[in-house]
Structure formats: C-alpha cells, structure tokens
Amino acid sequence: MTLAQSAPGPGGTSTTAPRTSRSTTADVRQNMLELLRQRPPRTSLEAPLYTDPAMFSLDIEGIFTTQWLFATTEAEIPDPGDYVTVDFGPVSLIIVRGDDGQINAMHNVCRHRGARVLTDRHGSTARLTCAYHSWTYATDGTLIHASSPGETFDRTCFALRRVHTRSVCGLIFVCAAAEPPTDIDDLEDTVKPYLAGFDIASAKVATRIDLMEEGNWKLTMENNRECYHCGGHPELACSLFATWGLTEDTVPPELSADWDRSLVADATLQQRCDRYGLPWQIVEHLTDRDVGYRISREALDKAGESFSVTGQRLSQKLMGDLPDFRLGRTSLHVQPNAWFHGLSDHVITFAAFPVSAERTLVRTTWLVAEDAVAGEDYDVDELTYVWRHTNAQDADFVQLAQQGVSSPGYVPGPYMRSEDQVEAFVTWYTAHMVDHLAGAESRRQS
Amino acid sequence: MTLAQSAPGPGGTSTTAPRTSRSTTADVRQNMLELLRQRPPRTSLEAPLYTDPAMFSLDIEGIFTTQWLFATTEAEIPDPGDYVTVDFGPVSLIIVRGDDGQINAMHNVCRHRGARVLTDRHGSTARLTCAYHSWTYATDGTLIHASSPGETFDRTCFALRRVHTRSVCGLIFVCAAAEPPTDIDDLEDTVKPYLAGFDIASAKVATRIDLMEEGNWKLTMENNRECYHCGGHPELACSLFATWGLTEDTVPPELSADWDRSLVADATLQQRCDRYGLPWQIVEHLTDRDVGYRISREALDKAGESFSVTGQRLSQKLMGDLPDFRLGRTSLHVQPNAWFHGLSDHVITFAAFPVSAERTLVRTTWLVAEDAVAGEDYDVDELTYVWRHTNAQDADFVQLAQQGVSSPGYVPGPYMRSEDQVEAFVTWYTAHMVDHLAGAESRRQS
Amino acid sequence: MTLAQSAPGPGGTSTTAPRTSRSTTADVRQNMLELLRQRPPRTSLEAPLYTDPAMFSLDIEGIFTTQWLFATTEAEIPDPGDYVTVDFGPVSLIIVRGDDGQINAMHNVCRHRGARVLTDRHGSTARLTCAYHSWTYATDGTLIHASSPGETFDRTCFALRRVHTRSVCGLIFVCAAAEPPTDIDDLEDTVKPYLAGFDIASAKVATRIDLMEEGNWKLTMENNRECYHCGGHPELACSLFATWGLTEDTVPPELSADWDRSLVADATLQQRCDRYGLPWQIVEHLTDRDVGYRISREALDKAGESFSVTGQRLSQKLMGDLPDFRLGRTSLHVQPNAWFHGLSDHVITFAAFPVSAERTLVRTTWLVAEDAVAGEDYDVDELTYVWRHTNAQDADFVQLAQQGVSSPGYVPGPYMRSEDQVEAFVTWYTAHMVDHLAGAESRRQS
Numbered sequence A, B, C: 001m002t003l004a005q006s007a008p009g010p011g012g013t014s015t016t017a018p019r020t021s022r023s024t025t026a027d028v029r030q031n032m033l034e035l036l037r038q039r040p041p042r043t044s045l046e047a048p049l050y051t052d053p054a055m056f057s058l059d060i061e062g063i064f065t066t067q068w069l070f071a072t073t074e075a076e077i078p079d080p081g082d083y084v085t086v087d088f089g090p091v092s093l094i095i096v097r098g099d100d101g102q103i104n105a106m107h108n109v110c111r112h113r114g115a116r117v118l119t120d121r122h123g124s125t126a127r128l129t130c131a132y133h134s135w136t137y138a139t140d141g142t143l144i145h146a147s148s149p150g151e152t153f154d155r156t157c158f159a160l161r162r163v164h165t166r167s168v169c170g171l172i173f174v175c176a177a178a179e180p181p182t183d184i185d186d187l188e189d190t191v192k193p194y195l196a197g198f199d200i201a202s203a204k205v206a207t208r209i210d211l212m213e214e215g216n217w218k219l220t221m222e223n224n225r226e227c228y229h230c231g232g233h234p235e236l237a238c239s240l241f242a243t244w245g246l247t248e249d250t251v252p253p254e255l256s257a258d259w260d261r262s263l264v265a266d267a268t269l270q271q272r273c274d275r276y277g278l279p280w281q282i283v284e285h286l287t288d289r290d291v292g293y294r295i296s297r298e299a300l301d302k303a304g305e306s307f308s309v310t311g312q313r314l315s316q317k318l319m320g321d322l323p324d325f326r327l328g329r330t331s332l333h334v335q336p337n338a339w340f341h342g343l344s345d346h347v348i349t350f351a352a353f354p355v356s357a358e359r360t361l362v363r364t365t366w367l368v369a370e371d372a373v374a375g376e377d378y379d380v381d382e383l384t385y386v387w388r389h390t391n392a393q394d395a396d397f398v399q400l401a402q403q404g405v406s407s408p409g410y411v412p413g414p415y416m417r418s419e420d421q422v423e424a425f426v427t428w429y430t431a432h433m434v435d436h437l438a439g440a441e442s443r444r445q446s
C-alpha cells in the first residue's frame, strides 16, 4: 500500500529516496546520456546541461537525491530543537538537533496532505508542528499528535521521511539515497587531522549570507574550482597568492615573483605545521570516489593569518584549540556542492543550493571561536569584507557564463592549465550522472 | 472550411468546445490516467497532478471546458449590456446581459485576428467592440460591423463563439462543452427551495475581492472542503461551530461542549425553518453526478444570525423575502469550482479560477439586499471582516501545501475523518478526468 | 574534434550555423509542419505558432539563424571599435566596426567557457575582452590573448564565431547561416536608387528607444504590416493618409475624400520625384524570395514633409544629399523583422527582436542629418512624438492579440482586403518554415 510503503517503523530510521515529481521522458535521459558520454576531455559541457529544465530535474534525481551533500554545520544547531532548512531544487529538508542531541534530517513535507512544515531558514522548536492541520512531530520525525484520528489510524506509519546525516568534524552532510555512498568514511579519516583543531561543532555563527546566482549550479561550482579568474577579485587577491592553481611549469613570467614568494611562505608554513604536528599535505580524491574531495593547507600572502586585505587576523580569538594565528588557510573542496576555508581566526563554509536550471543559491557562513565577542573580538563587516565582494564578483561571472552558454552560438570550450579542478568537478559530475542514467536505463530494460 | 466550421448561423446558439492551444503528448495523458486510476481511496493526489503544467492543461481540457462552472451572479449584471469577464486558465469568457435581458456567454476572443475583446473585469457596454480593428459585436455575439469587408465576406460566419449558460436561482453557470451535462436540472430542482428566498438575481453587490492563491486549483478546493484546519481561522471560528464536518463518532472529547451546543442550535433552527416552510435537510450529491453538489442549512454559533465575530447581523436589511434574521447559514458546495454561504442578511459567493498549475484566483463576492444602503445598513469593512481574514489564512495554507507537494519528498497522505468532502471532491475530479482521458484515448484508437 | 570543428582559420571568415540549445522533439516539428501546411489562405495562424515555446525555438532555428535579419545601421557604428549588440531570442550577436573599417558580426559568446563577452547594448572598444578570464579578441573576432596557454594551445582555433554581414545602403543585415540567401543582392539593387540619397551610413543617431511588446514576434510583424488598425493611431493619422493599404475597389465611402486627396498628393509627389530623377514606384517582392521586401515612395498628408502632427519637417537639415523636404515617405518593409521610413529630414528604422514565444523587443532608431544639431535643428521629443505614441499603441494591440490567441476559444480568422501585406508576411514565414522543417525531416530520414 502506497501510504505505508515508505513509512519507517516506530522510532525507525529507514529512509527512502524521494521520487521526482515531474515525468522526464526517456528521450531526455537518452539525450543527456549521449551528451555526457561524448564530452571530450578538458572541455566544458554542452549547453543543455546548463540550461535545460528537464536535465536540471535529472541532476536533482541523479546527484542531489543520490549523493552526500553539505547542508550546514553543527555550530548552527547546537541545542536540541535547533534546526536549519535547506532546499536542493524542489527538495526541502529539515536538519534538526534531536532531543537526544543527535542530528536528524527529514523531508520538510507533512505526511498528512503534504504542506511544508517549517518555513524559516533556521530557528528552534521543541516540536515540529504543521501549520495546516496541526499534525505535530518530534525532533526525530515521529508523529506524536494528529487530531481526530480514526480508529484504524496508525501514527507510526506517518513519521516525517528521514534522510541520512553525517557530521564530519562538525560539517553536516545529508543524503536522501536509501543506501548512501560509504566512502564518506574516507573523507572523515582524511580530513580529521586537518579540521579537528578548529572545533567547528562548538564554534559560534558570526553571520550567514545568502546570494542568488543567476546560473546553473554547475557553473557556480566550476567558478569556485579555479582561480584563473582571480584577476577579477581585487579584495581576495590581497591575501591569496596569484599563483594558486599553477605549477612551476605553468606560472607565467609576470607571476614569477609571486611564485617565489609563495614557495617561501609555504615552506615556512609547512615547517611550522610540522612543529605543531599538523598535516599540510595536499590530499586529492576529487574524481575517484563518490565523496570526492581535496584538502590542503596553504600559506596566505602578506601577514599570512587570514583572508583580510592585510592578511591579518579578523578575529582576536583562535578557533578551537589551534596553537597559532599563522597557519595559513586549510581549504577543503567536496563534490558536488561545497567548499570551506579554515583560518586560525575563523572558518567559512560555502554551499551551493540549486534552485532551477538557471539559478543557484550560494550560502556563506562565517564561524568564529566559541568565545569571540562581536564588536570586541571581531567586527562582522570586516570579517565578511573580502568574501562578500568576492562572492558578488563570482555571481557576475556566473551570470555572464549562463547568458553565454544559453546562446545557440555557444560551443564547449577548453579548460586551461590552471583549471584542473574544474575538469575534476566536471569529470566527477559526468561519471556519476552517466552511472545514474545508464543504471536507470538498464533497470528499465530488465 | 476552418473558418466556417465553428460559426453559428445567424442568431445561432451553436456552441463548440474550445481546443487546447498546446500539444500535450500522449505520454502525459497516459501517465495522468495511470496516476488517477491508481489512487488509493481517501488519499491525496500524486504530486504531478498538483504541479505539472501539462497536466494542468489537461485539467483545463477535461474539466474546465467540459463541465458546468460557476462564473458570476445575476446580481452583477442586472441590466442589458452589463458584463463580467472570467478566466479559466487560458480560457477567457464574457458573460453579458443581452439586449433582450437574457444572459449570454461567449469566448472573449475576436473572430478577426483573435484579440481579446473586453479587458475589464466588469462593466457595461451597448456593443462589444474589439479595440484592434473595431469589429463590433452585439450582446448576443453577432458580428454587426466590420469595416472594409470584401464582397464575399459573410458577417454571419463570424459571431463570437458562444458557450452555454444557466442561471440557478441567480447563480450563473457556464459550460463550453458542445453538449453540457444535463443534471444541472437536478441541482436547480433541489436548491431552489433553499435559495429562492434570497432573491440573488435582485441583490446588490456590496463588494468583490480577488485573491491570488499560490497553489493548484485542486488544493484551493480541497482547502475549502474541510474544517479540519479551522483552528487556523480565529475570526471564522467565532460564529462557526468547531465541530463542523464531525459526527457523533468523531467528535473529540475536547469539543464535546461545542457539539452539544451545536445540536441544540441546529434543533432550534430546524424547528424555526419548519415553521417558515423552509428546508434545512442536508442534500448531498457530491460524487454521483456531473453537477456534484451539497446543500444544507446549519446553525451558527453565538447570536446565530451571520458570519460576524458576535454572530450578529452585518446588514440591517433581510435578503429577498426571508422572514427572519435567525436562519443560520445555507451553504452550497458545487463541483468543481464554487461554494456559497447564504445568511439572512447577506450572501457570499466564492469561485476558484485556475490561473496556472501553481496559481489560482479566488474571487469572493458579497451580496446584500437590493435596498440595503452602504454606510447606513451595512459597513463594507465589517461585512467582509471574517472572510477577508479567513481567505488570507487559507491562501497561506494552500501555498504551504503547494510548496510541500512540489518536493520529491512528498508522498500522498491520508484524508482524515473530518475530510469526507475533500475525498468527495477528489473522487469527483478523478472520475471525470479518467472519463475524459480514457474517452479521448478510445476515440484516438478507433 | 568538437572544438576545432567550427573554428575559422587565422583571419578566417568561415561562419557556422548555431545549434539550438534545447532538444525539440520530432513530435513538435511534425505538428508545426502540419499546422503550417494546413493553413487556409488569408487566415491567421493556429494558436501554438504564436504561443508554444518549442515552436518559438523552431522559429529561431528556422528563421532567425537561417535568414538575413536587420540588426542595426552603419550610422550607429561609424568608427573602428564601435559596436552594437543584438539578441534574437537566445542568440546574442556583436556587430562591430573592425580596425579596417569593415563591419564584422560574431556570436557574443566567449570561446573559453562561453561567457557573454559584451553586455552593453552599444559602445566602443579597441579590443573585445571577456570579463571572466580576460581572453581578448580583436575586432575581427581573432583571439589575440589568453593567459597561461598550454604548449599545445592554438589561439587560431578560438576566434569568436563569425556570422555574415551585409550593409545595404547603410542598413546592416546579418545572417548566421553557413550559406546565406543570395538574393540580398536583388534587395540592394532595387532599393539603392530610393535610399542612396539619405546617406544612412553617415547619418547621426538622434535617439533609440526599446519597447517590449507582450506578444509573439509574428504578431508584432502582422501588426506592422497593415493600417486596418490605424484608427487606433491618432497621432500617426495626422500625416498618414487613412486610405493606406486600400485600393480604389476597397476604399469605403466614408474615406472617399481622403482617397481623392491622396491621389492628388501622390501624383504631385511623383512628378516632383521624376523631376529629381528619384524613383517612386512600388516594388514588391514580399513572398517570392528569401529576402522579401517592398519599397515605395508615397505622399504624406498635410504639409507632406514628415511624420509630424502638422506634416511639417521635424529637423531643419535635409538628410544626405536629398534635394527637397517634400519627398513624402520612402517606406521599406523587409522580411522577417524590419521596416523603415525615410523622410527628407529624418530616417526611422524599426527592428523586431524576438525574446520568447510571448515577448518581442521593438527597437526604434531615429537618424537625422550628419550635421543636424540637437536643440537647434531638431528637438528629440518632437522628433519622436508620433512614433513613440504609435509604437505604444501597437504594443497594446499586440498584447491584446497575444492574450486572445492564447485562449482555447481562438480560431484562426480572416485577413481582410487591406491586410494583403499581413498575408504576404505570413505566406513568407510559412513557406520558409515549411522548407526548413521538411528539409530537416528529409535529412533525418536519408
């Protein structure tokens, strides 16, 4: 019976993959599969993959209800009842700290007649009550009250539909698949030595900013994955070495001084890290697994402490139990929708939330030390200065790209030498979508 | 020949079903048919039926150009030339009082090059003149002037395309089908003893309010068909018994006092009605015919006279030739798009006009006695107070439901005990759409 | 290889037809072909051709990337580096005066990762630099700088994709087809004697106005192609004879005085033109070729000099080397998207740019003599008065038509006697789309 099919038992943790709500024809699936399979290496995607609403729906199906996605941090939901809501296209999820302190995630859809349950972006509530007919759920999704139930009505069949969650050093990932990819274990094993010291779970949220980018989510991600465009980021360029993403072979002559300076800074940083027993090596698994990632610790220019115009710290309190302000930036890229920068004085998380084929919400969250005091230890405007401007510039770039690829005059173009991570992102995306589409096809045929 | 095919003869009353303007594939029809056929009883519809634009087009085709629809009241077009325009999705209709006093309805589409003829929501005009090239039509749709006609031009072939109309006690229904359902006769026979006394045709329009709801028209109708959500209507709850829609078996303990009070009030009302020779019995044919309906006369709480916070009358003049202010509310629900409340001092009509898959216009019209004087006998703000607030609350509920069902995380949910009329609406809708889709299919195959 | 396929060689002029970015199914193509083939003569098109987004995409493919289109005038890009950008639906083009003085046109899409290169509607620039990663192109589209190129990177493979251009007496046409229609030569041969004297290439741009019409581009064009609606243009009617588009047989009695007056004015104008050696005969090839057109010189009412309320000149300087202010109006209609009026004192160009199935941008540009001085020789408000109002009225008409044809109640209607050019436009459109769709179909099958 439909109603019971997807219902977890009492206190159950069973989860189910959501179904796409619009029929996409076999034609579109086949077309998408061909476009993906025929992509030449190091070449941007064919236009429909950035523009077609039906292919966007397949992205939601094949990536955003199948893979692990970064959603929020433990810092944002410290206490029982604290919640955050996030939307991946049409999928709305609640991430809530349970009464038992565990992190729960569930579809933000009432099991009665489907109303959205929570409408705020974040908040705190002892119970999740649907505004329509007051069905009331516990923080683990269990239905605890529905008025006028019939005699045969079984409350246990109508818990909110759960999705999987996983906190990796305080970064909360969610997955709506029935059987989530297991290599998230590997992500955790690898990044823990880099991130544990920041103590993200106990951090304080300084502020969050949502920015709507007028482009496909993949253009947002491609934009994030290279610094070939960083000439367009004057504020960021103050503390970021201009040679990011380049190698000895590919550094252009005009950047050789920057190159040398960055070598010195990195060597110094590495010695310092070694002294503190902190890892700094680049570990990169962007394409060879489900939870693709890259982590590294790299030096910053100038004062070398933080993402400020002077390179100096923006908050006077060290994050977690970090031993030093001069630890550069610890940068983590995770497929498909997130990136992070850990500075000694603050941590910034970035998440891309697809809205439609041509629109993506980028949510940036600034975390500071648990005991940092606004106005005393840090100033929110200063703290956010560089990335507010950088994000706005990136939104412009993404919009230009979306406009251009929407033209029949667009042909896929080449990824240049400093765009390796763009290629890695597109490779990861292509492989996972091909798997999904081909798998669905073979399931249909058998 | 295309042009003449659908033209009525001189003075003709022939009508034709409009054609949908966008091709919907056989796939969508088949998919919709399956979703409808597989619906378990007492379960909300599958998501695409609330969200898919192609399925919305099929709703327009299968319901809104096939069935009788409530459009307006005679009170709104008392004199020849008075007109109202209404839109059902892309279908725009003119309802106009003819020179002979008859009610005519026709497509609001010029027969020359298709311009919309009337753009105001209501007005009065001796002739219907297209603004584009001044083709001029009489109030029965006959083309009476087109400049520079060629010698072979036959004006009689280019009347505005008529649709059927029917006034039931002053409530005007329209139907664009070639052969409208005939059981509207039964509606009239049944409701006349309840409604005749209100004399709706002679009433005065106190005011009209249009409200855009951000939801599928079926969510608007489902919302209207139950009071399970009436905890969200504090203003309405003042005069409406909280036990509406419940039965002895299903009244929860906390409402037992209300239940008793409503039994007393209903018994008193029924005796009073019997004295006046007015019917009060519930007559319900919501699912077993084309023109599904339900009519009843029920007591109101408190003063029991009208939909006010105190239950007291909002207009000092009795409607029509009603004998008493304490006659409760006469409530009529008609499938698929309307509901009505008759109070002794005023009548309210509600019509749902689908706009798109995710948007519905709700038009509420308040009628008072012909001789009631604004500012003296009634105050418009007071008159509309309860339902202005109630409608706004309902719009919020409908939007939450639309948001929720748009998520892949939505699964159809159960209608509860007090949602019998929701089930009745969905049953009526499902049966008629299945008939339409299966009929079209078998016509295609033969 | 995909990337090189469409690349012109060094300094190359090779052009390629853009590809549509969204898959339109064979169903839609077949459906469109049938609707076009079944059109009865002198009858407006079936609704989907005005409303369906998929058919709009086919219009872009079959007309707007296949035929010659009017884009701008030489007057707007007098010097090297001057450019204009125009959009035909999703196709964005740059028209730029090259360093060598030649006119170049190219897709406004960067060959790196597809960003829109120029975002202003017009301007001047020595180089075309993409804002995203600073790829820099010369005014002929050649890529002259891309930072961090790999060793195998061949700049010559990444020129902006060129489209064909052709200046006809200063009117710039573009064509994105690989092999543009050749009968544009005939247009030039025919119109040169009419237009040369205006010296459009050297004219001064007085002003440009963009107006968004809420209708399909074909409704915009149909509206332009008849004066049956000119009763709705009181300002224009001051100087335009009300009998435009009519013949002796079709003039209604109420216009017989206008008719006689126009005969006298035309005869006088023709004698004057003969004296100056200027042609005035109507030449009409609206339907029998790819570059369909109609040119004529006709008298204006009242003072007979210009499109003003009094018929008097609006600029005190004669255009080019015209000999007289009393030369009526030289009107040129070119399929599929433009019309022009040449007055002795100014020239007005009109271009329709499709935006979506239901939206069209109309760009009107007023040109005056090279040496005319604003505020002295002409006043911009006065110069634009008649057509600002006329365009706004036409936008209303087009919107009414779009609203009407969107209704299932619409049936195609008859073109009247004074709508011959509407029929010619629709005939041209239908023939070219049928050719395109049938050709594509037979190519698929072989």
Ligand code: FES
Pocket (backbone or CB within 6 Å): A110, A111, A112, A113, A114, A115, A130, A131, A132, A133, A134, A135
């Ligand atoms: S939809 Fe949530 S309680 Fe009814």
Ligand code: FES
Pocket (backbone or CB within 6 Å): B110, B111, B112, B113, B114, B115, B130, B131, B132, B133, B134, B135
């Ligand atoms: S469209 Fe109505 S008169 Fe021409």
Ligand code: FES
Pocket (backbone or CB within 6 Å): C110, C111, C112, C113, C114, C115, C130, C131, C132, C133, C134, C135
């Ligand atoms: S997209 Fe133009 S330079 Fe990269």
